Amino acid sequence: MPKTYSKSWLDNDTAAAWIFLTPALILLSVFIIWPIAYLFYLSFTAGSFTSKGIYWIGLKNYWRLLLNSDFWQVITNTIYFTVATIIPSLIIPLGLAVLLNRSLALRGILRSAYFLPSIISLVAAGLGFRWLFQTTGPVNGLLNFFGIPAVSWLGDTFWAMPVLILMSIWKQIGFNMVVFLAGLQAIPPSRYEAADLDGANAWQQFWHITLPGLRPTVIFVTITTAIFTLRSFEQVYVITGGGPLNSTNLLVYYIYQEAFAQFDFGYAAAAATVLLAVTLVLVYLQLQTWGEE
Template sequence: MRHRLRDPVTGLLFVLPVLVLFLIFRIFPSLGAAGMSLTNWNIGGEWEFIGADNYARLLDDVNFWLSLRVTIVYVVIYVPLTLLVALGTALLLNQVVFLRGLFRGMLFLPYVTSFVLAGIIWRWIYEFDGLINGLLAKADLGPVAFLEQSSVVLPALAVVSVWKGFGYSMLILLAGLKSIPSSYLEAARVDGASAWQRFRRITLPLLKPTIFFVVVIETISAFQTFDTVYVMTGGGPARATYTLIYGIYDHGFRSFDFGYAATWGMVLFAIVLIVSLVQRRFLDRGNT
């Protein structure tokens, strides 16, 4: 018995530091937020147990349903766009032989750039006298108020987030492409398959587990978007970018209604969990 337990105990000792950090900074705060959502908790640390009153209040909160709609629209725009850009750049990098590391580093650079700095740069790009409107003026097209017009502000923010974050998914997809045996593609090429046929019949099916992973992490990231909204729009115009995370920040750190903010957080957790399970059902199909 002691001999059989030696290896599991040894492995547990190696992962114990990370496990302790995970419990301290992930599990315990999540449990604390769940408990806080059942209370009326103020900035002074005083609290009163009110049960499910915060959840009943949330169901009647117009701002919550507005923020949920805004977040879903943002996710629908951001996730497919990120996947397309990341997959396209990964396919290109997979074909590059000369200076591959340089191109990979250049494309990954925005990911490690500060979101505040990226937001400031893109605010200038989107301004009336900025880069994009300058190009539109040369094409005899009127200026567009990207950050002041409710109909275009979410796509504009999604473009910024895609530019900032596609590099991580690109590297994951590139690793998935590298894991595909070259003999499969070579055999298809010998049999006369075109580049599109090789991609559709060989590359895409074998890349499906990696794509599933990228879709899940990018969906979770989209539901948690905050930096871009905070830096560039502040939830405006007319709450057109008032996402769920920004609502949590608004109630928690502006109104100091921590119990109600925790309620928003728990609902967001449930939404992300359900969406992830649905994605696993329809995208994964048990292959991952």
């Protein structure tokens, strides 16, 4: 009769695994789990970190969010900024990746040039865009050269947001292009060879082979770009400061203002919890979509 072995949760392998995981779990608990739990607790309180301290107020901070017109304007700004950033940040890098995936001269140099914005500091990039689009900046100088009146890019409620969107697209293109290139190289060349034999043109090959083969990559790029735009802070802080007239105030900058300018930490924590919930939903959708592959 064969021997049966009962595997205890305290056997050598399990104990070794816990020993090696413990340092990582401690760091995860201290720097991620505990801050999130404390943020959630803080969203149900009011007061400040002074001698008076904080006190429990229940759901009042969330109720204030629902009734605050400035918060809903910020939500509208954030949705506009996110959608207007995601769509070009998918289309442009995908087109560049398809072109650079072919045997072109200077392909390596072009890849590096397109990826360069991704490694530039957001603060440095923001200062550069602020200089470009100021009233006496190079962009207005170019417009004046062609006889077009100067535009108050950063002082106009209509044009200020497109400047932030343009910078975010420019910053994200390189990273997304590299991800798309990796996805394109994972598609078997035999599929394109078979399509050539069947007489499919370039557009038909792109629509029926490239896009279906890039489906997981497109989902990944969409989610990561959405998270990048949702957490945007440096662009607003450096270029517009949320103005003019709150037209470029995004959710993260709004949280910063409420917490560190108004010292309303409970209200800011409630807004941050909303941002966390949206981010977790996006991650969940990504995992669910990948699970269907």
